[in-house]
Amino acid sequence: MVTGVALLGVCILISFLIALERGGEDVALKVEGLTLTTVWRAWIKDGKPTDIDLSRYIGETSVQLSVLTNQFRVSDISYQARFGLRSARFSRPGLLVITEGGEFIWADDKDSPRLVNASVKFD
Secondary structure (H helix, E strand, O other): OHHHHHHHHHHHHHHHHHHHHHHOHHHHHHHHHHHHHHHHHHHHHOOOOOOOOHHHOOOOOOOEEEEOOOEEEEOOEEEEEEEEEEOOOOOOOEEEEEEOOOOEEEEEOOOOOEEEOOOOOOO
């Protein structure tokens, strides 16, 4: 039973990674959004420590993950950034940010920041 569930999980992951290669920017945002969400949830579970050791939350990865303390202003609303990452998966240079409240912001290196849907729902 456990082997069947594990095999199903691996198949779903492989399908997701294949979709990433074919799906473009939207899928890249969702995959990296999942990385940020995982780190963000673990940080909350740890009581939101101010002295953040990222190695506690993530192993080796090809993304550049950072702790952020700045604010982003989008449509006259300020968002407190918590974590951000850069990835070769993104089609243009920029930073995907998760805020204190769990919102995602795309901070393009050349354009104004904007809210994006980078969350993944598993039903």
